[in-house]
Ligand SMILES: Nc1ncnc2c1ncn2[C@@H]1O[C@H](COP(=O)(O)OP(=O)(O)O)[C@@H](O)[C@H]1O
C-alpha cells in the first residue's frame with residue numbers, strides 16, 4: 099500500500115517536472131518569419147531520404163543506448179527501481195508531439211537560432227517516441243534473468259564488462275529487437291511530423307522526406323508528392339526485409355526457455371543470404387584485426403595475477419564509493435530540477451488567467467469528440483474486417499500484407515494529401531482533422547483485433563456452430579467476448595496515437611495560410627507558433643496531460659483489468 | 670590443514686521484512702580429497718549452505734575458511750554445478766565451457782584448446798558448436814560439469830546435479846563423476862554434492878552430512894566406510910541408507 103502511494107507521488111512529481119520544464123525552456127520565443135525555400139526537384143529526393151534516415155538512425159542508436167542503460171540500472175539498483183519505473187510510466191503516457199514546439203524553441207534558443215537547434219529538437223523528439231517501450235523491455239528482461247545464471251557467472255569469476263556482455267545482456271536481445279521494430283515504425287510518424295511542422299509552422303529548414311512531401315504539395319506538384327511517398331515506403335519495406343526481419347529471426351537464439359516474446363517471423367531470406375556470405379565470421383575477423391592492438395595495451399595481460407588483484411582492489415576502493423557519489427549527485431540534481439520547475443510552474447500559474455483560458459474546457463471537449471468520432475469510425479471498419487479475416491484463412495492471406503504495408507506508411511506522410519482534401523474538397527478542417535486522427539488510430543485496432551480473433555480456440559467456434567446458433571448470437575456470445583481483451587489493448591494504444599495526432603491535425607499551415615479548428619491541440623499550437631503565449635501553452639499542455647492521465651487511470655486501466663478477468667480464454 | 674573449515678555458519682533471509690532463519694550454527698571440516706554429500710529434506714537450506722561454501726553469498730554469522738583463510742568473495746578455486754544446468758542459452762557448448770577461462774584472462778588459443786580438452790573429457794566431442802537447447806538433459810549437465818572443471822578448481826560444488834535427469838542417465842553420470850574424481854590427472858580432488866536422494870549420497874560419498882529443517886542444523890556426520898568401487902546393491906550401503914533415513918524422518 100505504502101509502495102503504491104510512493105509510486106503515485108513520483109508519478110505526480112514527474113508530471114509537474116515535465117510541465118514545469120516545458121514552461122521553463124519556452125520562456126524566450128523567437129521565430130523567424132518569411133518563407134524558406136526547399137528544392138523539390140526529383141533529383142534531390144535521394145538526399146532527402148538519406149537525411150531522414152540519418153535522423154532516424156541517430157535517434158534510434160541514442161534510444162538503444164539509453165534503454166539498455168536505463169533498464170539495467172532500474173533492474174539492478176533496488177533503490178532506483180521504483181522511481182525509475184514510475185518516471186517511465188509517466189513519460190509513456192505523455193503526448194510527445196505536444197512537447198515538440200517546446201523542444202524546438204529550447205534547442206533553437208540554445209544554439210542561438212541556428213539550423214542545428216531544429217535538427218537536435220527533431221532527433222530528441224524521435225528519441226522520446228522510441229525510447230520508453232525499449233527501456234521497459236530491457237528492464238523486464240534484466241529482471242527475468244534466472245538467478246542460477248547470475249550465480250554461474252559469478253562462480254566462474256566472470257565480472258565487469260565480460261559478465262554484462264556474455265551473461266546478462268543477451269537475455270534482452272529478443273524483446274529488444276521486437277520493441278526496436280515497434281519503435282522504428284513509430285519513429286517514422288514523428289520524424290515526418292517534425293519535418294512538416296518545422297517547415298510549416300516555424301519556418302525552419304529540416305531537409306527530409308516529410309518536408310519534401312509538404313513542399314511539393316504546396317507548390318502544386320502532386321505527382322512529385324507521390325514519388326516522395328513511394329521512396330518513403332520503399333525505404334521502410336527494404337529496411338524491414340533486410341534489417342529487422344533477419345535480426346528478429348537471429349534473435350530467437352537468445353531466448354531463454356521461460357521467456358516469452360510476441361510472435362516474430364520465423365524465417366528470413368535475407369538472413370539466409372547473410373549466413374551464406376558468412377557476415378558474422380567476416381565481422382569477427384575485422385574485430386580481431388582492430389582489437390589486437392587494443393588488447394596489447396590491456397594492463398591485465400602483463401600483470402597476471404597480481405594485476406588481477408590490483409584491479410579488484412581498485413574496483414572495491416574506488417569504483418564503489420565513486421558509484422555511490424554519482425548516485426547522490428544524480429538524486430541531488432533531480433531534486434534541484436524538481437524544485438526549480440516547481441518554482442517556475444507556480445510563477446507561471448500565479449499570474450491572472452488570460453481570457454482564452456475560459457475556452458480550454460470547450461476546446462478539450464471538441465477534441466475529445468473528434469477523437470471519439472475517429473475511434474468509432476475505426477471500430478466500424480476494423481471489427482468486421484477482423485471477423486472476416488478470422489473466419490476464413492484466405493482473407494487472412496489477402497488482408498495481412500495489405501494491412502502491413504498500410505500500417506508501415508507513417509500517417510503523417512499522408513497529411514499533405516489530407517490538407518489538399520480539406521482545403522479544396524471538404525472546404526474545412528473539421529472533417530479532415532477527424533480523418534487525420536483516424537489514420538493515427540486504426541492500425542493499432544486492426545492488428546490487435548486480428549490477433550484476438552486468431553486466438554479464439556477452433557473448438558469453441560465449432561462448438562458454437564454445432565449448436566446451430568444464429569449469426570447474431572454467434573457474434574454476441576463468442577466473437578465479441580473473445581476479442582474483448584484484444585479490443586481494449588488495441589483501444590488503449592489507438593487513443594495514445596490519437597492524442598498525438600491531435601497536435602498535427604487540428605492546426606495546419608498550408609501556403610502560409612493557417613487552417614485550424616477549435617480544439618486543445620490547435621490551442622497549444624496557436625499559443626506557441628502564433629502568440630508565443632507561454633502561459634496558455636503551459637495551460638493547454640497541462641490540461642492535455644491531465645485529461646490523458648485521468649482517462650488512462652480511471653477508464654482504460656479499469657476496463658483492461660475487467661476484460662482480463664472476465665473474458666480471458668484460459669483453461 | 671583442512672581444505673575447508675565451516676565455523677558456526679548461520680543464515681537468515683528476509684522474507685517480506687520478516688527474518689527467516691534458514692541455517693543455524695553449522696560447523697564441519699572438509700579434508701582435501703574427500704567426497705562429501707549433503708542431504709536433507711527440501712527447504713532445509715542445502716543449496717544455501719553450498720552457496721555460502723562457494724562464497725557466492727555471505728553467511729549472516731560465522732565464517733568459512735578455505736585453506737585457513739576466511740572467504741569474503743567468490744572462491745575462484747572452486748566451481749559450481751547446478752541442478753538447472755545454468756548454461757547460457759546464447760553461447761555454444763564451447764562458449765559456455767570457455768567462459769571461466771576467458772574471465773581468467775586466458776588468450777583465445779589457449780582457452781579454446783583447454784575447453785575442447787574438457788569437452789572431450791565428458792564425452793561430448795563433436796558438439797562444440799551446438800547450442801544448449803539442441804542437447805538432451807544428460808548432455809547439458811555434461812557441459813555444466815565440463816565448464817566447472819575447465820577452470821581447474823580444487824573443489825567442486827554440485828547442487829543436485831542429477832535430479833533433473835532421467836534415472837538411467839543419472840546412473841551413468843554418477844559413475845562418470847566418480848571416475849573424474851578418481852582421475853589423478855584432474856586437479857579437482859574434493860567434491861561437495863548436495864542431494865535429496867539418500868542412496869545416491871551413500872553410494873558416492875566418503876561422508877554424508879545430514880541437515881534437519883527449520884532452521885537447518887547439522888544433525889549427523891556419517892562416514893561411509895565401504896571400499897571402492899562400490900556395488901549399488903551392497904546390503905551395507907542399504908543399512909547406511911536406512912540409518913540416514915531414520916535420522917531425517
Ligand atoms: N534468496 C533468498 N531469499 C529468501 N529466501 C530464500 C532465498 N534463498 C532460499 N531461501 C529460502 O531458504 C530456504 C532454504 O532454501 P534452499 O537452500 O534452497 O533449500 P534446499 O536446497 O535444501 O531445498 C527455503 O525456505 C527458501 O525459500
Ligand SMILES: [Mg+2]
Pocket residue numbers: 715716717828
Ligand atoms: Mg536446493
